[in-house]
Amino acid sequence: MASTDATTTNTGAERIAAAFANKAGRAALMPYLMGGFPDLETSRAIGLAYADGGADLVELGVPYSDPLADGPVVHDAGTKALAAGTTTEDVLDVCRTLSERLPVVIMLYSNLVLARGVEAFVAAAAQAGASGLIVPDLPLEEADEILAACDAAGLALVPLAAPTTPDERLRAIGSRARGFLYTVSVAGTTGERTGTKESFAPILDRARAATHVPVALGFGIATPEAAAAAADAGADGVIVGSRLVREAAEADDPATAVRAVVADLAAALRT
Amino acid sequence: MSTSEAAVEHRYGPYGGQYVPETLMPALGELETAWVAARTDPGYREELTVLLRDYVGRPSPLYLAERLSEVAGREVWLKREDLNHTGSHKINNALGQALLAKRMGKQRIIAETGAGQHGVASATACALLDLECIVYMGAEDIRRQKPNVQRMELLGATVVSVEAGAKTLAEAVSAAIRDWVTNVATTHYIIGSAVGPAPYPAIVREMQRVIGDEARAQILERRGRLPDRVLACVGGGSNAIGTFAGFYGDPSVKLVGIEAAGDGIDTERHGAPLTVGGKPGVLHGALSAIMQSPDGQILEAHSVSAGLDYPGSGPEHAWLRDEGRATYIAVGDTDALAAFREVSRLEGIIPALETAHAFHHILHGDGGGSELDLLCLSGRGDKDLAEVLARG
Numbered sequence A: 001m002a003s004t005d006a007t008t009t010n011t012g013a014e015r016i017a018a019a020f021a022n023k024a025g026r027a028a029l030m031p032y033l034m035g036g037f038p039d040l041e042t043s044r045a046i047g048l049a050y051a052d053g054g055a056d057l058v059e060l061g062v063p064y065s066d067p068l069a070d071g072p073v074v075h076d077a078g079t080k081a082l083a084a085g086t087t088t089e090d091v092l093d094v095c096r097t098l099s100e101r102l103p104v105v106i107m108l109y110s111n112l113v114l115a116r117g118v119e120a121f122v123a124a125a126a127q128a129g130a131s132g133l134i135v136p137d138l139p140l141e142e143a144d145e146i147l148a149a150c151d152a153a154g155l156a157l158v159p160l161a162a163p164t165t166p167d168e169r170l171r172a173i174g175s176r177a178r179g180f181l182y183t184v185s186v187a188g189t190t191g192e193r194t195g196t197k198e199s200f201a202p203i204l205d206r207a208r209a210a211t212h213v214p215v216a217l218g219f220g221i222a223t224p225e226a227a228a229a230a231a232d233a234g235a236d237g238v239i240v241g242s243r244l245v246r247e248a249a250e251a252d253d254p255a256t257a258v259r260a261v262v263a264d265l266a267a268a269l270r271t
Numbered sequence B: 001m002s003t004s005e006a007a008v009e010h011r012y013g014p015y016g017g018q019y020v021p022e023t024l025m026p027a028l029g030e031l032e033t034a035w036v037a038a039r040t041d042p043g044y045r046e047e048l049t050v051l052l053r054d055y056v057g058r059p060s061p062l063y064l065a066e067r068l069s070e071v072a073g074r075e076v077w078l079k080r081e082d083l084n085h086t087g088s089h090k091i092n093n094a095l096g097q098a099l100l101a102k103r104m105g106k107q108r109i110i111a112e113t114g115a116g117q118h119g120v121a122s123a124t125a126c127a128l129l130d131l132e133c134i135v136y137m138g139a140e141d142i143r144r145q146k147p148n149v150q151r152m153e154l155l156g157a158t159v160v161s162v163e164a165g166a167k168t169l170a171e172a173v174s175a176a177i178r179d180w181v182t183n184v185a186t187t188h189y190i191i192g193s194a195v196g197p198a199p200y201p202a203i204v205r206e207m208q209r210v211i212g213d214e215a216r217a218q219i220l221e222r223r224g225r226l227p228d229r230v231l232a233c234v235g236g237g238s239n240a241i242g243t244f245a246g247f248y249g250d251p252s253v254k255l256v257g258i259e260a261a262g263d264g265i266d267t268e269r270h271g272a273p274l275t276v277g278g279k280p281g282v283l284h285g286a287l288s289a290i291m292q293s294p295d296g297q298i299l300e301a302h303s304v305s306a307g308l309d310y311p312g313s314g315p316e317h318a319w320l321r322d323e324g325r326a327t328y329i330a331v332g333d334t335d336a337l338a339a340f341r342e343v344s345r346l347e348g349i350i351p352a353l354e355t356a357h358a359f360h361h362i363l364h365g366d367g368g369g370s371e372l373d374l375l376c377l378s379g380r381g382d383k384d385l386a387e388v389l390a391r392g
Helices: A012-021 A040-053 A072-083 A088-098 A110-116 A118-127 A144-153 A167-175 A197-208 A224-232 A242-250 A254-270 B022-039 B042-056 B066-072 B090-103 B117-129 B139-144 B146-154 B169-183 B200-223 B238-245 B315-322 B333-347 B353-364 B382-390
Strands: A028-034 A058-061 A104-107 A132-134 A156-158 A181-184 A215-218 A237-240 B062-064 B075-080 B108-113 B132-138 B158-162 B187-190 B229-233 B254-262 B281-283 B286-288 B326-332 B372-377
Touching (some): A012 A156, A028 A040, A028 A072, A040 A242, A040 A254, A058 A088, A088 A118, A110 A118, A110 B281, A118 A144, A132 A144, A144 A156, A181 A197, A197 A224, A224 A237, A224 A254, A237 A254, A242 A254, B022 B090, B062 B200, B066 B075, B066 B333, B075 B200, B090 B117, B090 B187, B090 B200, B090 B238, B108 B117, B108 B169, B132 B139, B132 B146, B132 B169, B139 B158, B146 B382, B169 B187, B200 B372, B229 B238, B238 B254, B238 B315, B238 B372, B254 B353, B315 B326, B326 B333, B333 B353, B333 B382, B353 B382
Parallel strands (some): A104 A132, B075 B372, B108 B132, B108 B187, B132 B158, B229 B254, B254 B326
Antiparallel strands (some): B281 B286
16 A cells, blocks of 8 residues: 655656555556545545555546446446536545545546646646546547646656557557556446456557556456456556446445455455 | 648647547548548549439539528528438438448448438438448437437338437437447448547538539529528538538638527527637547536537537537638527428428528528528428427
């Protein structure tokens, strides 16, 4: 668990690098959380439960009206968070709390950044203790302005690589990656699927050859077995999203429930 | 620039771009490459031209609406896209893109639809070319455009009801994009309007510019002069951009786009982002004029016409507006419904509710000194009968 890192003056990228270097298991455990779902305070408690359960880093989602990269579970959670009145500012406040415990990477769609103004948003995120940003609808071609602002503010702009990304393009993405390379395990939206070491390995090998930063695998990883398979296949980090959002939606006591799920995932990465 | 001839524009001033998940980027590149090759390939051009002539019925007539002209106090010429096979301009783009998909070896087609006209056009093109067709349609639009749903199913398409958000066109586009992210290797997405990530806005404009090119030649032949104004309704803006494009080189011709004011542009219930202005934003992969909250959340649009019920607009329209080349105004539900009835009785033409917005402006709006208006009559109104009659 991160402790001293939180108070240093490291840039976001350095703090993320430290989280990978000091990870408790074979791969860093990087659970996703929808800010404001099921309500703002519960989402804060869920993030803290992730830290308690053994997460190395947390991905904090900002709810959005039109999330093109998300499957039904994350989409529904975002819709409910918005209906409950969650604002971007509210989620940044959750970020502030969680960043005292572990590195936080904020995941949000490009229009939320543009609406506030690129520099203003990046400054607010840095102020809230974020270590990085993931913008799932911001491909290489559109990233210049946000990347420059993130670099200037000490935030890591984490790009995504897809199974459909050709090798040459993957190298271009990898060379501009900050923090880590978010490698999408399947062509598709977020959601729970199955996967094996054999299915993950070629994707991870290709990503690793294209970048100098750690490679994290996400989209579809839902079980301790799949998380272990991703680690065995060479992932530096494992991202689990929809499985945990579903748990938060279904459990009577979301924080306790997600802590148990995260602990199981963490255990699978340690053995 | 030597490469500009072959390139497809990605930006219109600051607007446009490709704000989509990485998974789709290679597919957009593949589409652009295929389009650049196809549009200069005599084989593709010939196949499309023959289909547009013999199957769609092009060129569509240009009709002098005399009784309407009398009321308007100026000549009003109608470009009769309502007479196309399937009843609207949407078939021009659907056929062109379906042929393109076939060239790319994609057997599965997805499409979104609002009023159902693009869904019907896509289902028709797919039946003709033996392609699988899945159409995403908001549950609210399925309710108010039932005949078009039945037509799509009769044509062999699968209509998927979209239950998210306002259950209208915007959500249908999002659902189609999510399907494409998942099935991109086998699937081509026939986007129905001049929206979406590059190269779509450019492709759709080029597929629809047959309207403007024909209309320009026809009015010159019939009247020996250009129109003072060219008008079209604007949801995403495909019939408008196709019509306008034929007159880009004629600075004397004013281009006027008519959006949906819904309950009024001073309310939150409208579909008029170009008219209202405000900060541009990203919707469905492009930066353009959109309806959004201060935080950047996309707002729900409202219009009595499903085809204009959209919180965004094509990026090229936003640029035409900023450049002062085109102007955009908005007409509300009540006025559009009245014009729907008025045009039916004046001309014996039941127009689509979308086009009825533009008719209201021609009949009762500021003529701007025009002596000759040319309107794209984008579609016929049979699909709207139940909705209009239910309102009394």
